[in-house]
Amino acid sequence: MPMSRQEAVEFLLEHYQNPQHRGQVPDATFVRSGGNPGCSDVVEMSAHVNADGTLTEVAFDGQGCTISMAAADYVAEITEGMSLEEIENFSAEQLMDDLGREVVMTRPTCATSALSILKQAVHEYRMKLAQEHAGG
């Protein structure tokens, strides 16, 4: 059942004001930055990938509006323990629903920026692994 508007506001504010995943993962497998400098949103995502291909630790850093920062903290939280494939399949639409579509629909780029950056990082990491594998 979707969150009410008020529940979504409270959910986002909790992530914005009390982020549990702000910082950078020590010995990160990858770190990638992105965002929308034109509107002052800058997000960095870092993660450690386990030998079995799951993300054991994910963190975000950066600055931006309430929705972009809250979404980044949520993305870091929800993707810990996911496989690389699961992250690549995690859709922006699903994230918008998780965050409370009614509230974030006016700011879709802010809401999905962290996920986009993380997915790009995962994609590049998988490409690198494939190249290394192909190279023997």
Next chain:
Amino acid sequence: MSAPNYAHPETLVDTQWVADHLNDPKVRIVEADEDPLLYEVGHIPGAVKLDWHVDVQDPVRRDFVNTADFEALCRRYGISNDTTVVFYGDRNNWYAAYSFWLFRMYGHQDLRLMNGGRTKWEAEGRPYTKDVPHFDTTNYTAQEANLSVRAFRSQVEAGLGATNRGLVDVRSPDEYSGKLLHMVNYPQEGATRGGHIPSARNIPWAKAANEDGTFKSPDELRALYGGEGITPDKEIVTYCRIGERSAHSWFVLTQLLGYPNVRNYDGSWTEWGNLVGAPIEK
């Protein structure tokens, strides 16, 4: 309390004036932000929240709330017809100015903007609260919308080529040139075609603001607009993509510089850039 050199200095108050009137029952402070959750993070004590996406838009048609809904909004905020309404917000008072324009259209008389908005209030270390105030409902009576401050598509079309007409495109240079089909971070508010309305001058809205969020001086503003041929003897129409940034420029032109004939075209580029056959310049 306000800058005397502006054409209508009474419509601009500084942060100290607001601090001095926090408990004034004749004053209602209204926060209107671009960032939809900033009010909940913290706001000026006693301020109510105006969510531009929820409170002033018709939920079905593309239009503003009607007179009855505007009336209900004011009653809910505890605003009476003689209340001094002071708007402030983030990002150079972007949506605060939009709200000012909207309230003016519905005929509220005593409207002000807090110069510098949240940026200046915070820079001065002034307090915020999370407490949401509750006010007794009022018997507010709204007027029929005063459309002399609003431009519709047909009016913009009819004015194309007129020498006494000045069109101001307040979007970014990349939107004006057609390089971008939407504003950065607002992909849902794009258009199928890029460019600008023929003859429009590009004067990005935020050029009217200083680094600290306050408005530039009258001389600087006159040079900014006059230098592009946007002078008070003309009928001026401002536009952006949905009419919010251009409401800020409308405020500057009418309240700070005293231009007598300025309309905000809120249909803006999301309307014009999607019209079949509409003339466009790049």
